Amino acid sequence: xxxxxxxxxxxxxxxxxxxxxxxxxxxxxxxxxxxxxxxxxxxxxxxxxxxxxxxxxxxxxxxxxxxxxxxxxxxxxxxxxxxxxxxxxxxxxxxxxxxxxxxxxxxxxxxxxxxxxxxxxxxxxxxxxxxxxxxxxxxxxxxxxxxxxxxxxxxxxxxxxxxxxxxxxxxxxxxxxxxxxxxxxxxxxxxxxxxxxxxxxxxxxxxxxxxxxxxxxxxxxxxxxxxxxxxxxxxxxxxxxxxxxxxxxxxxxxxxxxxxxxxxxxxxxxxxxxxxxxxxxxxxxxxxxxxxxxxxxxxxxxxxx
Numbered sequence: 001x002x003x004x005x006x007x008x009x010x011x012x013x014x015x016x017x018x019x020x021x022x023x024x025x026x027x028x029x030x031x032x033x034x035x036x037x038x039x040x041x042x043x044x045x046x047x048x049x050x051x052x053x054x055x056x057x058x059x060x061x062x063x064x065x066x067x068x069x070x071x072x073x074x075x076x077x078x079x080x081x082x083x084x085x086x087x088x089x090x091x092x093x094x095x096x097x098x099x100x101x102x103x104x105x106x107x108x109x110x111x112x113x114x115x116x117x118x119x120x121x122x123x124x125x126x127x128x129x130x131x132x133x134x135x136x137x138x139x140x141x142x143x144x145x146x147x148x149x150x151x152x153x154x155x156x157x158x159x160x161x162x163x164x165x166x167x168x169x170x171x172x173x174x175x176x177x178x179x180x181x182x183x184x185x186x187x188x189x190x191x192x193x194x195x196x197x198x199x200x201x202x203x204x205x206x207x208x209x210x211x212x213x214x215x216x217x218x219x220x221x222x223x224x225x226x227x228x229x230x231x232x233x234x235x236x237x238x239x240x241x242x243x244x245x246x247x248x249x250x251x252x253x254x255x256x257x258x259x260x261x262x263x264x265x266x267x268x269x270x271x272x273x274x275x276x277x278x279x280x281x282x283x284x285x286x287x288x289x290x291x292x293x294x295x296x297x298x299x300x301x302x303x304x305x
Contacts, residue, residue, distance in 0.1 A: 001302040004117065008301075011113050011206055012294045018210025032211040039204040044107060045172040047198035051111075051123045052176025053186060060124045060177070064246050069132055069256055072242035073102040076235055077137070080227070091148035092277045096268065097223070099141045100285040101230040104262030106130045107169055108205035114258055117301055125255035127173055133265075134170060145275050212266055213287050219280030227264070227285040232296040236261040254304040261300040263289035 021027035027035075052060075080101035084094035104110060106129055114122045139160050164170055179186075186194070218224075239260040243253035264286045273279040 001299055004302040004305070005295075005298040007117055008113065008294075008298045011109070011202075014203055014206035015109075015210040015213070015290065018207035018212075019214045020210070021207075022211035022214025027211045027214075029215050032208060032215060035204060036208045036212065039108070039201055039208055041168050043197055043199075043201035043204050044111075045168045046194045047111070047201040048127070048169055048172035049176040049179075050191075050194045050198050051115075052127065052173045053179045055124055055127075055177070056180055057177055060128055062125075062128065062248075062252060064248050065125065065128060065252050065256065066132055068242040068246040068248045068253070069129060069239060069260075070136065071246070072239035072260070073137070073235065075242075076230060076238045077102050079234075080230055083226075089278075092145045092275065093281070095141045095144040095148075096272050096278050096282055097227060099137065099268050099271070100227040100264045100282055102235055102260075103133050103137055103265045103268060104231065104235075104259060105209065105265045105290075106133060106259055106262060108209055108266070110259050110262045112202035112205070113262075113297075114255060118255055118258065118305070121251055122255045122258075125252045126259055129256060129259040130169060131173060134167060135164060139164065141271065145277060209266060209290070213290060216269060216283035216287055217280045218284045218287060220284060221288075223281055224284035224288045227281075228289040228292060231264050231285070231289050232261060232292060236300055258297075258301055258304055261293075261297055263293040263297075 018027070022032060077098045080098040081094045084097045085091075089097070106126065111123075111126055111130070114126050142160050142163075236257045240253070240257045243256055248256065264282075266286055269279055269282045269286055272282040
């Protein structure tokens with residue numbers, strides 16, 4: 001585990017650097033938001049397009065892979081929802097807690113980290129996990145929250161669909177695969193442009209994660225600990241069991257488990273704050289899971305490799 005830990009430390013050190021800059025006030029909320037927008041809409045999009053442009057749809061799409069991931073994640077989603085209901089929370093809060101249990105920081109942390117540690121073979125499966133999270137669970141939580149308020153309508157479903165079509169990560173992957181299907185190679189200047197812009201994604205994203213964590217409120221540590229345990233320990237175990245049951249091949253199964261071991265995604269707090277559904281609870285889970293992931297993520301990757 002120690003060699004893997006040493007490889008992952010620079011990633012988490014960048015998160016820590018961003019956190020320190022945010023806590024000290026040197027990097028305020030407005031600067032953090034601006035950096036996050038740059039990474040999300042430009043640098044990360046360039047990285048994803050560059051990855052997808054070198055892959056075929058067959059290298060990314062695998063029905064067994066998606067089925068196993070959905071079964072493992074879906075089972076845990078139901079468990080987290082049931083426990084939340086048992087504590088007397090409403091459907092909307094239960095949906096946010098379930099989201100914390102199964103949605104990891106794949107875009108900002110997982111893609112650069114797993115590509116480095118597991119090699120280029122990890123890129124296709126990681127993109128598949130990212131797309132599944134965005135399309136399936138990202139849509140589900142919005143539908144559940146709006147449904148709990150009695151406002152589900154064709155207009156809501158249309159809004160969800162438009163949100164997916166406008167998501168730069170979905171757009172970048174789709175355009176990259178479309179370009180790959182042409183069989184063409186990127187012209188030299190275009191490839192250099194994407195490489196240069198995409199290179200800013202990893203340090204920018206990690207620093208933005210840390211700075212964002214510094215500005216998040218913290219509440220209900222018991223629930224945060226529960227959700228962190230589900231995300232960092234139970235989620236990868238559930239996905240691993242589903243992959244064994246379905247018969248996913250070893251390389252893809254390992255990447256799937258590693259992706260499931262990532263800490264809680266930061267965009268859950270944005271979603272919770274937008275709908276005013278337990279934002280402090282989501283932010284606490286995000287913060288605690290990122291702190292403990294320094295040890296748990298290397299442990300899972302060492303186990304897998």
